[in-house]
Amino acid sequence: EVQLVESGGGLVQPGGSLRLSCAASGFTFSSYWMSWVRQAPGKGLEWVANIKQDGSEKYYVDSVKGRFTISRDNAKNSLYLQMNSLRAEDTAVYYCARVPIDYGSGKTYYMDVWGKGTTVTVSS
Amino acid sequence: SYELTQPPSVSVSPGQTASITCSGDKLGDKYACWYQQKPGQSPVLVIYQDSKRPSGIPERFSGSNSGNTATLTISGTQAMDEADYYCQAWDRDVVFGGGTKLTVL
Numbered sequence: 001e002v003q004l005v006e007s008g009g010g011l012v013q014p015g016g017s018l019r020l021s022c023a024a025s026g027f028t029f030s031s032y033w034m035s036w037v038r039q040a041p042g043k044g045l046e047w048v049a050n051i052k053q054d055g056s057e058k059y060y061v062d063s064v065k066g067r068f069t070i071s072r073d074n075a076k077n078s079l080y081l082q083m084n085s086l087r088a089e090d091t092a093v094y095y096c097a098r099v100p101i102d103y104g105s106g107k108t109y110y111m112d113v114w115g116k117g118t119t120v121t122v123s124s
Numbered sequence: 125s126y127e128l129t130q131p132p133s134v135s136v137s138p139g140q141t142a143s144i145t146c147s148g149d150k151l152g153d154k155y156a157c158w159y160q161q162k163p164g165q166s167p168v169l170v171i172y173q174d175s176k177r178p179s180g181i182p183e184r185f186s187g188s189n190s191g192n193t194a195t196l197t198i199s200g201t202q203a204m205d206e207a208d209y210y211c212q213a214w215d216r217d218v219v220f221g222g223g224t225k226l227t228v229l
Binding site: 035037059062109110111 | 155157167172208214
């Protein structure tokens, strides 16, 4: 069964740090781009970051650039999100998602598998 | 930055057809996809690359994309289809629409 399981969320003070993890199983992790997507309470989905299969390319939404770092360990089938200088507006459920590559175009267009998410609360 | 606009809410009677739109500049030149999210659950992909259905998604879900508008159509809407629906496209980066709450009443 294809599965993504996030962990590492919790309550952190403004300015603090947190590291999220996503454990992948049931598929060849190293063959897929991966994403982090977040959802603030009562709000819509917001893309956070993407990482290429080998980790050589990383992309971020402007609001987290310089504060968040996406990474992966293909040997451990794991995706990570290091979050520093956290702000109240980073409070959200964070999902990891699998991103298939269209081998015809070499591009990515959608996220086909999502984890259940982990909750991050930034508050004093 | 690129933006996708969805109506906040759509209502439909059971058995009828629901249409949810997603608007963006020259959206038809990109691939659009749609996610369904029920309360307390993770998003589920229901349409990708404009009109393709993942395995396990009922045939009543269909999609189209042309000009500036992508449309998710649910034919013969059922009570279980009540959910939030999000469109998404890939411009320079990933972009989500604001979401549409579908009410089946």
